[in-house]
Amino acid sequence: MGTLYLVATPIGNLEDLSARALRILGAVTLIAAEDTRVTRKLLTHFGLHTKLISYFEHNKLARLDVILSALGADDVALVSDAGTPALNDPGYELVRAALGAGHRISPVPGPASPIAALISSGLATDAFLFLGYLPRKSSERKAELAKVAGLPYTLIFLETPHRLLDSLRDLKDALSDRNIALARELTKVHEEIWRGTISGAIQHFSTPRGEFVLVIEGNKGISEGKWTEEQLLNAIHEELHNGETPTALAARLAERSGWPRRAIYNLTLKHDEKRMQ
Numbered sequence: 001m002g003t004l005y006l007v008a009t010p011i012g013n014l015e016d017l018s019a020r021a022l023r024i025l026g027a028v029t030l031i032a033a034e035d036t037r038v039t040r041k042l043l044t045h046f047g048l049h050t051k052l053i054s055y056f057e058h059n060k061l062a063r064l065d066v067i068l069s070a071l072g073a074d075d076v077a078l079v080s081d082a083g084t085p086a087l088n089d090p091g092y093e094l095v096r097a098a099l100g101a102g103h104r105i106s107p108v109p110g111p112a113s114p115i116a117a118l119i120s121s122g123l124a125t126d127a128f129l130f131l132g133y134l135p136r137k138s139s140e141r142k143a144e145l146a147k148v149a150g151l152p153y154t155l156i157f158l159e160t161p162h163r164l165l166d167s168l169r170d171l172k173d174a175l176s177d178r179n180i181a182l183a184r185e186l187t188k189v190h191e192e193i194w195r196g197t198i199s200g201a202i203q204h205f206s207t208p209r210g211e212f213v214l215v216i217e218g219n220k221g222i223s224e225g226k227w228t229e230e231q232l233l234n235a236i237h238e239e240l241h242n243g244e245t246p247t248a249l250a251a252r253l254a255e256r257s258g259w260p261r262r263a264i265y266n267l268t269l270k271h272d273e274k275r276m277q
Contacts, residue, residue, distance in 0.1 A: 002071040004098045006091065008084040008110025009042060012187035021108050022046055029074040032067055034089060038081045050077075060090045064097050071103050084112040088132040088158065113186055114156045117213035120193050121154075121181035124218065128154040134167050141167060142262070145174035149260035150226065155216040161208035168205075171216065172198040176254040176261040179217040184210040219258055226258035229267075236264070236271050 005024050010016040025031060026048045032055035033039035039052055053070075055063050055078065070076050080089035095105055114130050129148065134157050135141045148155060159167050171180075181195045182205065194204055198216075219226075227235075232253065239249050250265035257264070 001103055002073065002075045003104040003106050004071060004095070005075065005077040005106050005108055006085050006095070007077045007079050007108040008112065009039075009079050009082060010187070011082040011111045011113050011116070012185065012191075014042070014045060016111050016187060017042075017046070018108070018110050021110055022048075024075075024077055024108055025050060025079075027075065028077045030067070030070045031077045031079060032063070032094070034080045034085075039079055055090060055094070057090050060093055064094060067094060068097060068101055068103075071098060071101070077108075082111070082113075084110065087112060087114070088130075111187070113183070113211075113213050114158070116186050117181065117183035117193070117215050118154065118156055120183065121215040122195055123154050123179065123181060123215055125154065127152070127218075128156055130156045133158045133160075134163075134170075136163065138166060138170055141170045142174055145170060146260070146262070149175050149263070150219050150258070152218040152220070154218050155214075157214040157216070159212045159214055161210060161212065164205060164208040164212055165202060167214075168198055168202050171214075172202070173262050174260055175216065175219075176251070181215040183213045183215070184208075186213070219260075227256075232257050232259055232264065232267065233271065236268050240268065240271065 005028065007021050007024055009021070025043065028050060031039060031050050031052050033052050034056045036052040036054050043050060053063065053066065055067065067076060078085045078091055078094060085091045086095060098105060118125055118128060129151065131148070135144055177197050177199050180198050180201055181193060182201055183193045185191045194201065196204070235253060235257070236249065246265055246268040249268055250261045253259070253264050254261040
C-alpha cells in the first residue's frame with residue numbers, strides 16, 4: 001500500500017522548497033499536480049523527471065480512481081501550483097478517498113501564504129479563522145462577512161486584484177474600519193506587506209496588482225464585553241433623540257459596542273421607522 005504525500009511547494013522563492021520535499025518529489029512514482037506545466041517547471045529546475053498527472057478543480061473526482069490505482073502500487077505526491085495542497089486548493093476529496101482505501105497520508109509541510117501573511121501582519125496569531133476567497137458578488141460577500149463580524153478571531157481571506165477594492169469596501173461596511181494587513185507577492189522580489197486600517201488600504205491600493213492575502217483584526221468587543229442587543233437599542237434610542245444621523249451613529253457605536261456598523265445601521269433604521277409610526 002502506497003503513501004499519499006501532501007507536498008508544499010514554493011509560493012514564489014524556489015529556495016523555500018525543503019530538502020525533504022525535494023527528496024519525496026524525486027522518489028514517488030507519480031505526482032498529482034494542479035497544473036502539470038507549472039509543476040514541470042519546478043521539477044526541471046531541480047533536475048527531476050517524475051511522471052505527472054493533472055489533478056485540479058474540474059477533474060478532481062474523475063481522477064480519483066487513477067490516483068488510487070497508482071497508490072495501490074507505490075507512493076504518490078499531491079502538489080498545488082504554489083503553497084500547501086488541499087488548503088484552499090483541490091485535495092480534500094483525494095485525501096478522504098485515500099484514507100477510505102486504507103492508504104497512509106503524510107504531510108510534507110512548507111510554504112503557505114495565509115500563514116506567512118498572518119505571522120508578519122502584526123495582528124493576533126493565537127486564534128484565527130481562514131475563510132479562503134470571499135464570494136464574488138457583493139451581496140454574498142456581505143452575507144458571509146455578517147456571519148463572522150462578531151467573532152474575536154483574526155480573519156484571513158484571499159482576494160484577486162480586480163475584486164480587491166470592492167471587497168475592501170464591503171469589509172469596511174460589515175466589520176467597521178478595523179486594522180488590516182494586506183500581503184502580496186510574498187517571498188518574491190516585489191513582496192509587499194501593507195499595514196493600516198481598511199479605509200487606508202482602499203486609498204493605498206488604488207490600482208491593485210498581484211494576488212492578495214488579507215489579515216483582519218478580530219472583533220475586540222467580545223473580549224472586552226460585547227453589548228447586548230438591549231444595551232445597543234437603548235443607546236440608539238437615546239442618540240437618535242439627540243438628533244444624530246443613523247450613519248454617524250452606526251460608525252460611533254461600532255467602536256464602543258463590539259457590533260458591526262452595518263448591523264447597527266439596520267437596527268437604527270428599524271428603530272427610526274417604529275418611532276415615526
